[in-house]
Amino acid sequence: MNSEISLVIFTCEGREHLLRKTWASFQKACDFKFDQVILAVDGVIDHSVMEIINPDLVIYGYQRKGYVTSIKNTLVHISSAFFFWLEDDWAFYIRINLPYYQNLLIQHPDWAEIVYSKYGPLTADFKKETLYENLYLNVNGYSTNPGLNRTAIILEGFKAMxxxxxxxxxxxxxxxxxxxxxxxxxxxxxxLIDPVDHTAIAHEGYLESTPRNWHMISSLEKKTEKHLLIFPEPSFPRRLYMILKLFRAFIGLAIRQLRNNEVYELCFRIIAIAITTQQHERKTNGTDPSDR
Known part of the structure; x- marks a missing residue:
C-alpha cells in the first residue's frame, strides 16, 4: 500500500527551541516513511532548524500573519490523502502507529481526524460515545493535537471558513x-485516542502559546489588536491578588531551580516570555529603538 501520508509541521518565529525538542521526540516515536514532509513557518526562524528537519517543502511567511493563514496557505500543498498534524511544542511517550489509524480512516470515510490525547487514561467524561476500540468521539470537538487528518475534509473545512x-x-x-x-x-x-494506561503526549509549549488572536478566523482578514483572554476579563481586585500569587510562586521557583533542572528550564521559559512580551509592548507603543 502506498503510504499516502504527509507530515505537516507548523511553527512560528521565536519557537526554534521548542521545535528542536519536538522533532527529536517525534523521531523517536515515529519511524514511518512519509510521502512528503512540509514545514510551515509563520515569521522568520533560524535556518539551522530547517537543516535538522530537512523537509521536502517549506511554506515560509516572512511577514507573520498568524496560524490560521499559515494553515490555509499550507493545506493546498499537501499531496497525500492523509497528513499527520504536528505543532512545534509536543513530546511523545508512545509509538505512533500510523498504518493502523490510516486503515481506520479508510474504513470510516466520515472520520475527519484521529488525534492523540494529552490526558491519559481518559476519564468517563471523555468516553461518552465509543467509535472503535479505545477510540471515542472527541467531546471537545476538532483538535490540532498531534494526529492523523483526512486532507480533503480538512481542506473543505478551511475553504468554508x-x-x-x-x-x-x-x-x-x-x-x-x-x-x-x-x-x-x-x-x-x-x-480521540484513549492511551488506556499512560500518557501518550505532553504539551511542552503550553507556557509559550501564541496569542489567541492568531487562532481566530478573523485573522484571515485582519488580526484583532486587542489581546484575547482564554477566560473572562478579571476584575481589578483579582489583578491585585495576582501580584501576591506571583510573588509567592516566583520565590518558590527561584529557590527550587537551584537544585532542579526541570524547574530551571521552567524559569528560563518564564524569563524568555517576559522579554518577548516587553519587546512586543515597546513595538506596539512605538518606543522600540529599532522602529526609529
Whole structure:
C-alpha cells in the first residue's frame, strides 16, 4: 500500500527551541516513511532548524500573519490523502502507529481526524460515545493535537471558513471552534485516542502559546489588536491578588531551580516570555529603538 501520508509541521518565529525538542521526540516515536514532509513557518526562524528537519517543502511567511493563514496557505500543498498534524511544542511517550489509524480512516470515510490525547487514561467524561476500540468521539470537538487528518475534509473545512462570516456578532471565532461546528453539521466525526494506561503526549509549549488572536478566523482578514483572554476579563481586585500569587510562586521557583533542572528550564521559559512580551509592548507603543 502506498503510504499516502504527509507530515505537516507548523511553527512560528521565536519557537526554534521548542521545535528542536519536538522533532527529536517525534523521531523517536515515529519511524514511518512519509510521502512528503512540509514545514510551515509563520515569521522568520533560524535556518539551522530547517537543516535538522530537512523537509521536502517549506511554506515560509516572512511577514507573520498568524496560524490560521499559515494553515490555509499550507493545506493546498499537501499531496497525500492523509497528513499527520504536528505543532512545534509536543513530546511523545508512545509509538505512533500510523498504518493502523490510516486503515481506520479508510474504513470510516466520515472520520475527519484521529488525534492523540494529552490526558491519559481518559476519564468517563471523555468516553461518552465509543467509535472503535479505545477510540471515542472527541467531546471537545476538532483538535490540532498531534494526529492523523483526512486532507480533503480538512481542506473543505478551511475553504468554508474563508467564505464564512468572520465574527459571531461581536465575538471572535476560533478556527477549531468553527471546524467543530462545521464538521458536526456534516456528521463528520473527530476521533480521540484513549492511551488506556499512560500518557501518550505532553504539551511542552503550553507556557509559550501564541496569542489567541492568531487562532481566530478573523485573522484571515485582519488580526484583532486587542489581546484575547482564554477566560473572562478579571476584575481589578483579582489583578491585585495576582501580584501576591506571583510573588509567592516566583520565590518558590527561584529557590527550587537551584537544585532542579526541570524547574530551571521552567524559569528560563518564564524569563524568555517576559522579554518577548516587553519587546512586543515597546513595538506596539512605538518606543522600540529599532522602529526609529
Amino acid at each position: 474563508e467564505q464564512a462570516e468572520k465574527m459571531n456578532g461581536t465575538e471572535e471565532v476560533g478556527f477549531e471552534n468553527f471546524l467543530t461546528a462545521y464538521f458536526a453539521g456534516l456528521s463528520r466525526q473527530v476521533v
